[in-house]
Amino acid sequence: MLRAVVLLLISVAVGLTVGELDHGYKGYHIYEVTPKTLEQSQLLHQLSLDGYDFIKEGRLLGHSSRVIVSPAQFERFVKLVKSEQIAYTLLNENLGASIDEELALLKLQRRMNPITGKGRLSTERYYTHEEILNYIDDLAVRYPSRVFVKTVGWSYERRALKTITITNGDQRKGKKLIFVDGGFHAREWISPAAVLYIIDQLVEQFEQNADLLKDYDWIILPVVNPDGYEHTQTGTLARMWRKTRQPYGACYGADPNRNFDFHWNEEGASSSACADTYAGPTAFSEPETIVVRDLMHSLSDRGVMYLTLHSYGNYLLYPWGWTSDLPDTWEDLDEVARTGAEAIENATGTVYTYGSSTNVLYIAAGASDDYGFYAGFNVSITMELSGAGSIGFNPPVTRIDEFVTETWIGIRAMAEKIIEKY
Ligand SMILES: [Zn+2]
Numbered sequence: 404m405l406r407a408v409v410l411l412l413i414s415v416a417v418g419l420t421v422g423e424l425d426h427g428y429k430g431y432h433i434y435e436v437t438p439k440t441l442e443q444s445q446l447l448h449q450l451s452l453d454g455y456d457f458i459k460e461g462r463l464l465g466h467s468s469r470v471i472v473s474p475a476q477f478e479r480f481v482k483l484v485k486s487e488q489i490a491y492t493l494l495n496e497n498l499g500a501s502i503d504e505e506l507a508l509l510k511l512q513r514r515m516n517p518i519t520g521k522g523r524l525s526t527e528r529y530y531t532h533e534e535i536l537n538y539i540d541d542l543a544v545r546y547p548s549r550v551f552v553k554t555v556g557w558s559y560e561r562r563a564l565k566t567i568t569i570t571n572g573d574q575r576k577g578k579k580l581i582f583v584d585g586g587f588h589a590r591e592w593i594s595p596a597a598v599l600y601i602i603d604q605l606v607e608q609f610e611q612n613a614d615l616l617k618d619y620d621w622i623i624l625p626v627v628n629p630d631g632y633e634h635t636q637t638g639t640l641a642r643m644w645r646k647t648r649q650p651y652g653a654c655y656g657a658d659p660n661r662n663f664d665f666h667w668n669e670e671g672a673s674s675s676a677c678a679d680t681y682a683g684p685t686a687f688s689e690p691e692t693i694v695v696r697d698l699m700h701s702l703s704d705r706g707v708m709y710l711t712l713h714s715y716g717n718y719l720l721y722p723w724g725w726t727s728d729l730p731d732t733w734e735d736l737d738e739v740a741r742t743g744a745e746a747i748e749n750a751t752g753t754v755y756t757y758g759s760s761t762n763v764l765y766i767a768a769g770a771s772d773d774y775g776f777y778a779g780f781n782v783s784i785t786m787e788l789s790g791a792g793s794i795g796f797n798p799p800v801t802r803i804d805e806f807v808t809e810t811w812i813g814i815r816a817m818a819e820k821i822i823e824k825y
Contacts (some may be wrong), residue, residue, distance in 0.1 A: 406559070409639070416718070421468055427499045427500055427503070427639040428498040428499035428581055428639060428642070429471075429497070429499040429500075429641055430474045430497065430499065431471055431472065431473050431474070431497070431498040431499060432453060432471070432472045432477070432493060432494075432495060432496055432497075432498065432661055433458070433469055433470070433471055433493075433494045433495035434470055434472055434480070434484075434491050434492065434493055434494060435467045435468070435469050435491065435492045435494050436467065436468050436469075436470060436489055436490065436491045437465065437466070437467045437468070437485060437489070437490045437491075438455065438464055438465075438468075439464055439465060439489075439490065440464065441464070441629055442487075443479055443487055443488075443489045444462055444464060445630065446483065446487055446489070447470075448460075448462065448765060449470060450480070450483070451765075453472075453522070453528070454678075455470050455471070455472065455476060455480070456470065456471040456474075456643065456679065457469065457471075457600055458470070458471060458547060458790075459715055459716040459790060460713070460716070460764060461716060461718070461756070461763060461764055461786075462762075462763070462764060462765055463756065463763060464654060466756065468514050469494065469782075469790070471498060475526075482743070484677070487689075487778030493524065496575070497693070499639060500627075502642045502643075502681055503639055505642075505797070505799070506636070506638070506642065506807075508596060508800060509528065509529060509636065510608060512527075512528045512762070512800070513528075513531075515649065515752050516528070518534045518537065518538070521541055521748075522541070522601060522642060523607060524538050524599055524603070525595065526600065526803045526804040526807055526808075527655065527697055527803070527804075528680070528800050528803070529537065529595075529596060529767065529797075529800065529803070530593045530595070530596075530599070531636065532562060532626050532629040532632055533544065535595060535599065535626060535759065536563060536565055537623050537745075539565060539567040539602065539625065540550050540552055540565075540687075542567065542602070542606055543567070543657045544634045546606060548565060548572040549569065549571065549572040549606070549609070550566070550568070550569055550570075550606055551567070551568040551643070552565055552566070552567050552568075552569075552734070553565065553566050554798060555624070555694055555697075555698060556690060556691075556693070556694035556697075557572045557646055557690060558629050558630045558647075558648075558690060558691055559630055559647060559649040559689070559690055559691070560629075560630040560648055562629040562630060562633070564624065564626075564627070564629070564694050565624075565625075566576070566622050566623060566624050566698070567602060567622075567623050567625070567798070568620060568621070568622050568623075569602065569605045569606055569616065569620065569621045569622075569623070570615040570616060570620045570621075570703070571609070571613060571824060577705065578618055578619060578620050578705065579618060579619045579620075579705050579706075579707045579825065580619060580620050580621070580702055580705045580706045580707060581619055581620060581621045581622075581706075581707065581710065581818060581821065582622050582623075582696065582698065582699070582706055582708070582709045582710070582775070582780070583598060583601060583621065583622070583623045583624075583709075583710045583711075583712070583713070583814075584623070584625075584627050584703055584711050584771075585597065585598035585624075585625055585626060585627070585711070585712040586598070586599070586625060586626035586627050586629070586632050587627045587659050587660050587711060587771065588628070588629055588630055588645045588646075588658075588659075588660065588801065589628055589630075589631025589632050589635045589644045589645055589646065590635050590642065590645055590797075591599075591642050591713055591714070591715070591788075591797070592635070592797045593714045593788050593789075593797050593798055593803065593806055594712040594713055594714055594788065595625050595626050595632065596803050596806075596807055597712050597778070597806070597807045597810045597811070598623060598625045598626075598712060599786060599807075600807035600808070600810070600811055601602065601621075601811060601814060602623060603621065604811055604815075607622055610748050610824040612815070614819070614822070615815070615818050615819070615822070617706060617822075618822065619818075619821075619822060620702060622698070622702060622786065624694075624695070624698065625711070627691050627692075627694075627695060628647055628659050628691050629657065629660060630647055630648035631645070631646060631648055632646055632715040632747035638790070644656075644812075645658065645679050645689055645769075646658050646659070646679065646681065647659055647686070647687060647689045647773060649690075651669065651684065652676055652679070653676075653677070654676040654677040654681075656681070657682065657683030657684075657688055657689050658672065658673075658679065658680045658681055658683075659689055659691055659771075660687060660713075660767075660769075660771055661673075661680055661681070661682040661683070661767065661768070661769040661770065662682060662683045662686060662687060662689050662693060662694055663686065663690045663695075663696065663769045663770060663771055663773065663774035664686030664687055664696075664725075664769075664774070665725065665768070665769065665773050665774045665777050666725035666773070667682060667686035667767040667768060667769045668682040668686070668768065669725060669768040669769075669770045670725060670766045670767065671724075671765055671768055672767065672768060672769055673797045678687045679680065680767070682769055686723070686769065692771070695771055696774065696778075696810075699774065699775050699778040699779075699780070700778055701716050702762070703778045703779030703780060706775075706779065706780045706781075707780065707781050707782060707821055707825045708739075708780060708782045708783070708784065708818070708821050709771075709772065709775035709776070709780040709783045709784070709814050710783075710784050710786065710814065711771050711772055711775075711780070711784070711785050711786070712786050712788060712810070713785060713786065713787050713788070714787060714788040714790065715753060715787055715788050715789060715790035716787040716790065716799070717753060717755045717756060717787065717788075717789055717790075718755065718756050718763060718764065718785070718786070718787040719740040719755050719756075719757040719760075719765065719784060719785075719786055719787075719813070720740075720758065720759065720760040720772065720784065720785040720786075720787070721733070721736035721737070721739075721740055721757075721760070721772070721776075721782070721783060721784055721785075722736070722759065722760065722772060722773050722776040722777075722783055723773055723776075724758060724759075724761055724764075724766065724767050724768065724770045725761070725766065725767075725769075725770075725771050725773055726758035726761060726766070726770035727759070727761045727762055727766065729759055730776065732781070733759065735780055735781070735824065736756070736759075736783075736784075737758075738820065738824075739817050739820050739821060739824075740757035740758075740784060740817070741757055742816050742817055742819075742820040743755065743784075743813035743814065743816050743817040743820075744756070744757045744813070745811050745816075746813055746815070746816030746817075747809055747812055747813040747816075750812045751809050751812070753789055755813065760772065760773075760785065770785070771785075772784065772785045781825055782821060782825075784817065786813070786814070788810055789806050789809060789810075
């Protein structure tokens with residue numbers, strides 16, 4: 404409130420409205436950059452450490468990364484890529500306009516097509532956290548012998564965190580388990596959308612997926628970071644928010660995927676509260692990551708696979724993320740990830756790169772996939788979903804269906820492999 408008043412006073416003093424102070428990503432560009440040498444790759448990584456926002460990042464030579472470049476960063480960026488001869492393409496010359504368009508459409512869809520919480524959700528739009536909770540609550544009412552919803556905790560802003568457990572209804576004790584979550588990073592809207600599609604397949608399309616529930620239950624937490632997710636739907640400036648929303652001094656939130664207490668804050672995380680990869684003041688400083696931690700420990704004795712959905716970049720990643728060393732069972736992890744990648748490529752031609760997080764992306768300690776593996780899940784996978792070409796960060800609503808069905812092909816294949824192996 405105080406900040407708003409101060410902004411208002413400043414804006415009145417310099418003759419601007421508050422709206423004009425909101426840069427709204429006006430004039431922000433998105434570039435695709437492709438390093439061909441190790442030196443180029445390291446220079447680009449240095450930009451990410453210097454505050455350039457990479458919405459897709461990888462270290463493999465010949466693989467493209469995508470970066471948001473603000474007007475203030477523009478000169479240094481262009482100078483660098485030109486002088487170092489790094490291949491670059493302009494993908495979006497006005498991120499602000501793309502975001503405005505996306506948010507206006509979201510508003511219109513909500514008005515034209517309000518969700519009552521009854522019946523199936525279409526893949527024609529992105530949903531609010533409340534709509535998602537209403538949907539899973541309704542499933543539990545409609546399928547009382549197979550679907551169970553439980554409140555497992557609360558976000559910092561007191562939004563309910565609910566899991567949906569999907570079974571085949573046989574109530575057999577000691578079944579094995581697959582744990583899936585989404586919505587760790589607020590702006591990655593395609594992640595909860597893909598989670599909703601998994602739920603739809605396992606519940607509404609039960610007959611054709613019964614093999615996946617014969618000896619396994621699935622527990623799904625659709626939105627780990629609902630405060631951040633809701634924040635990204637409130638306006639242009641908030642659209643690219645990534646973290647949670649707990650205040651830290653003048654800044655907000657920690658990166659929930661750097662907040663887990665396993666080699667916490669050793670590498671690839673920031674100690675600055677304003678940074679996008681802020682590890683938090685301590686491990687498990689965020690109520691949302693405590694919920695995931697407690698779920699993992701309570702499920703790990705029968706939990707075989709932990710799968711967490713992010714976007715974007717077409718990656719299937721397994722531990723470790725805190726070191727370039729590989730776990731003893733890395734060949735099993737690699738086999739599962741490869742199975743998912745091959746299934747997707749055979750079906751749609753989309754190429755997913757698979758490997759350990761550190762070796763394919765960059766070293767980043769304190770992530771949930773490392774913690775899940777450490778907590779006892781045999782297989783732990785981070786899936787970075789497909790991106791949306793040139794127009795912005797998320798797939799446009801017209802392409803949600805294409806992306807979530809493709810994602811499901813990979814997840815289904817990995818689940819079949821898990822069931823065969825364990
Ligand atoms: Zn993410």
